[in-house]
Amino acid sequence: MASTIPLASSLLRATLDTLRRQAPFADMDETDLMWTAERLSVAYFPQEAALVEADGQPPAYLFIVKQGVVEGEAPDAQGVRLLQLTDGEMFPLGALLAGRAVANRYVAAADTFCYRLPAADFHTLLGRSRAFSDFCTRRIASLLEQSLRAVQSEYALALDDENRFSRPVRSLIRQAPVAVLPETPLAEALAAIDAARVGSVVVNDPHGHPVGILTLKDVLRRVTLAGIPLTTAISSVMTPNPATLEGGATVADALLVMARQGVHHLPLVEDGRLVGVISEKDVFTLRRLSMEGITGAIARADDPAALPMLAHAIGELAHNLLAQGMNAENLTAILSSLNDKLTQRVIELEVCAAHLPDVPWCWLALGSEGRMEQTLATDQDNALIYRAATAEERAALLAFAERVNHRLAACGFPLCKGEIMASNPKWCQSLDEWRATFANWIHRADAPALLHATVFFDFRPLYGAQELSEELRDWLNATAWENRLFLKRMAENALANRPPLGLVRDFVTAAGGAQAHTLDLKINGVTPFVDVARIFALYAGVNASSTVARLRATARAWNLAPDEVEAWVAAFHFIQLLRLRRQHTAQTHGDAPGNRIDPEQLNALDRRILKEAFRQARKLQAVMARYFEY
Incomplete structure (x- = not known):
């Protein structure tokens, strides 16, 4: 049995304060909020007492949990509890909106107090308050909009350039540092700089501690103009005992060291060991980037070594859009679209550099990439499909795929630990072989087959002969539909x-x-x-x-x-x-x-x-x- 307490003036004020702190009441007009509070009563329910029975009758009240726990149980499920409601949550909205009986029985899981609003007043309030009506008819969407507003406020300061200088300097590291030992010949050190397309090389002792640095500007003055032979050990021309900074220091700290020491490159260390090198350029490129700007830069990139910086720019843009309150649907779509363009450019550049066989082929994106649902942490899941190929042609495609996989890894997409990549011979197959592989999984329907299906059945064409992917998708849909047992196992x-x-x-x-x-x-x-x-x-x-x-x-x-x-x-x-x-x-x-x-x-x-x-x-x-x- 419930005991009901009408709201006295002091309780009314407390009720208003409580309602103002939760959705949807926080967004309601003050007059509508007062109207609502005046019509509420407080009911107490001891543990295991029923608040609403699934007795075929429409509910008489809207309940708002004030204190305690309410659980919903299916009337025919022998007491199995299906859901749990706590402070601030309302029920049974669906039944009240539809004017039908509740589907579940609601029981107090502990001593519970609830606000109750009569059903007639609930429907009146729907007409009075747009905020209340919007929440009740699109409950989770309305809550999500409130959360997005909170995110936008929370991250607003993070968009200011001044605050960017408070971030850890290790966050500016773009790639592994180029480092050599003191006895390394200049020719070898300069070749390493050129291969990595960086502006400096750090000289480490055998324990990984920086003991010197040589920049390209140093090379002009100390090596080229001085006529130093390239067989000379780098220790003869390096800047000894370079200034270093711990990776946990701030970007502002790095700027201060650069200014005081008059240097443009700064080795970063962790426990004295080299972990990266940053330059003034890294610091002063901390600017907001547009989607169009990144897309254009990717399209203009003519060297795969330039793409890792653009991959980082994609992450920076995603951070900014998140801070501006962009919803997850649009954000993941933009992130996936830009990652697609980056991957496509990697493939294009490798195609130009390789001598691929004249065989129709298509690069497939799998998993989250295949679903266009990539987040800020994602590894590679990809495959290759071709019409038909000789053993020699297949070997050439595999070698090409391996180069692409490693280029993508350099851009921040780690190699798949499970080796679900196009460079794995198991996942570089002809159309007929893919059909046979999928047919085998569908026929077996065991745990490994079901696991593979969760990754490979989300394939999407990314580059090449798209019709191969379309043919495989049509075949898969028809085959799966005919094998209901497989779908039931899934x-x-x-x-x-x-x-x-x-x-x-x-x-x-x-x-x-x-x-x-x-x-x-x-x-x-x-x-x-x-x-x-x-x-x-x-x-x-x-x-x-x-x-x-x-x-x-x-x-x-x-x-x-x-x-x-x-x-x-x-x-x-x-x-x-x-x-x-x-x-x-x-x-x-x-x-x-x-x-x-x-x-x-x-x-x-x-x-x-x-x-x-x-x-x-x-x-x-x-x-x-x-x-x-x-």
């Missing part, structure tokens, strides 16, 4: 990865070790959406490769409710946004970008949206389960 495998929502706590996180109290936004968050969208696309014969395009195309094919689909899309994009923000923060501090977060470190708004996003993932999985009768 669905079973996908359902094993449940979004990490907890009952005792909001989220299920890692229990111990270095990853204690964290969850993986890629595996636990993004992957459930990606897996279902892939299965839906194969089941519906959709050719799209991106997760959102697959969901929307499938929704049109199957007449799924548009609002429901857009809630899935918004949830997917919010998790992508969290990944981007996590990776951006790591890179700003000179750390390796990753996907793990401690949800307790998120602000209240983002924790709330993340919970809702995981709920949407569970709803999407439930839709898939119904299609495959789980």
Whole structure:
């Protein structure tokens, strides 16, 4: 039984203060907020008391959790709890909006206090307040917009050039330093400078500690004009005991050292060992870059060695767009588009430098690149498909692919640890061989085959004879559709990865070790959406490769409710946004970008949206389960 308490004037003031701190009330007009508060009552529910029964009747109230925990359980699931609601969350919105009975039974998991708004007043408020109506009809999208505004405010200062000088100087390192030993002949040292296309070489002792430096400007005065033979040891002409700086120092510190020492190149050290070299040019190129400017620079690049700097510029642009509040859908699309152009230019330059056989071939992007969902931390997943080739022609294509893979690695796309790359003979195949490989996986439907399918079935043509990719996609869709058992195995495998929502706590996180109290936004968050969208696309014969395009195309094919689909899309994009923000923060501090977060470190708004996003993932999985009768 619930006991109800009308709101006295002091409680009314406290209620207003509480509502103003949470969505959607924070965006409502003051008159609408007061109108709402005056119509609320407070109800107490002891642990295990039912707040709303799934009894076939439309709900009488909108509930807002004031304090405590409310759990939803399916009436026919023998007490299995499906969702958890905590302070500030409202329910049952869907039933109230549709004027239908609730699908779940709502139970107090602990002693709980809720605000209650009568159903008639709820509908009146929908008409009174645009902010309230917008939130209720597009709940997660509305929350996401609030989060984007918060991100924009949080990162605003990071866009100022003055603040850029407070970043760690190690973040300016573009490539491995060129270093030689003191006894190295000048000819060898200068050749190393030329090969790396840099302006200096550091002279290290055998322990990796810098003992000297030689710049190209030094070469003109000390070597060329002085007539020093190139067989001379570099130690004879180097600048001894160069100024150095710890990698954790700021960019401003680097500028100060350069000014005081009158130098233009500065070796960076960690524990006394050389880790990189920066120049004045590196510091003063910290400027905002446009997408058009980067695209033009990529198109004009005529040397692969110039592309790593442009890859870094793409990351800088992504950071700036994130700081300006760009949503994850547009940001990942821009990032993927620019990375596409960079990869295409790498391939073009290698094609010009190589003597490739006259065989139609196509470079395929796989995985997140194939879905155009790359973030700031991504390795290579690619393959090569060709019409037909002799053993000699195939060897030439493999050698070409290896050069491309290594050029991309130099641009900041690490070689795939699982060797899912075009340079691997297993993934450089003819169209007929790819069909046979895919057919084998579909027929087997075992764990390794399903794992391969999650990467390779997201292929997309990136360069070359696009018709080869299109033929393979058409064949795959037709073959998968005819093999429902394979799709069912894929669905079973996908359902094993449940979004990490907890009952005792909001989220299920890692229990111990270095990853204690964290969850993986890629595996636990993004992957459930990606897996279902892939299965839906194969089941519906959709050719799209991106997760959102697959969901929307499938929704049109199957007449799924548009609002429901857009809630899935918004949830997917919010998790992508969290990944981007996590990776951006790591890179700003000179750390390796990753996907793990401690949800307790998120602000209240983002924790709330993340919970809702995981709920949407569970709803999407439930839709898939119904299609495959789980």
